[in-house]
Amino acid sequence: MIRIAACDDEDRCLNNIRDLFDAYIKEHPECDASIELFNSTLDFMGAREKRRFDAYILDIYIDAQSGIDLAESIRKDDEKAVIIFLTTSEFHYKDAFRLNAAHYLEKPIDPKEFADAMGRVLKAGNERYYAVKDGDGIHRIPVNDILYVMSEDHYKDIVCRDGAAYLVRETMANIMEGLGEENFYLLSNKLIINLKKILTISSAEVTMEDGRRFSLPRGSYRAVSDLFLKYSFE
Known part of the structure; x- marks a missing residue:
């Protein structure tokens, strides 16, 4: 079962969240x-x-602590928890991005936006894995942990966010198919990047979460930056 906690000092908002959640469960009985x-x-x-x-649904402005404070505390010991912020303004988008929030809901909460947020919670709860075989055996890697894949002749180096790397003998096409996620982008015939793991992007290069930089092919900035923005809050 996926356990969700919602924190807001307005009872009216909490009651609204309860009603929206109950309505979502009624429409999606398969949701545990x-x-x-x-x-x-x-x-x-x-x-x-x-x-x-x-997963957590946190109001930005609560009481002694803000939702940002709570999210920072959560992130210290749980990098994979799904965090959704509630607010009356767009002022804290940068904080939401920094804390890898899954969604940013403005009050009053739109039912369709809430349903979309719930979909992201469920997607995170059903984490996908990619199986690789290297010299040490077979490994199941959480797909969302993969930063990028680099081609080294016949071998491919799969680099993950925890610093782990797996050298496998496979084609880039087969790896892309196996990953099966739209947020993986074939930047060149020798490089696949996870758009969700980009820290910064400029007209010349992208910087990944581990600090590694890759040059952007000529004329690709617009397409890559648009996709980067699309997946920033997913």
């Missing part, structure tokens, strides 16, 4: 998820010390 509501950061943090949650 539950939600707990908290109207203070103190209650929220107390509950989090006792049990694990998979």
Whole structure:
């Protein structure tokens, strides 16, 4: 079961979240998820010390602590938790991006936007893996952990966010097919990048989460930057 925690100091907003969640579950009976509501950061943090949650819906402005503060605390020990921010403005988009938020919902919450956010929660809960075989055996790699794939003659170097790398004998076409995610982009015939793992992009190059830089092919900036923006909050 996917466990969701929502924290907002406005009971009206929490009731709205409950109604939207119940409506989503009614329309998607296959969804195995539950939600707990908290109207203070103190209650929220107390509950989090006792049990694990998979996803969080956090108001930006709560009480003594902000939703940004809570998200920073969550990220210290859980990099994969799904975080969704609630707010009345667009002022905190940069913070949401920095904390790898899955969605940014503006109040009053649009039911379609909430359904989209729930879809992202479920997608994260059903994490996909990519199996590779190297000299040490067979490994199951979480697809979302892969930063990029570099071609080295007949071998391909699959580099992950934890610093791990796997050297496999496979074609780039087969790897792209095996990854099966639209956020993987064939930047050249020797390089696949994960668009979700780009830190910065300029007209000349992209910088990945591990600091590695790759030159952009001539004329590709517009297409790559558009895709980068598309996947920034997914």
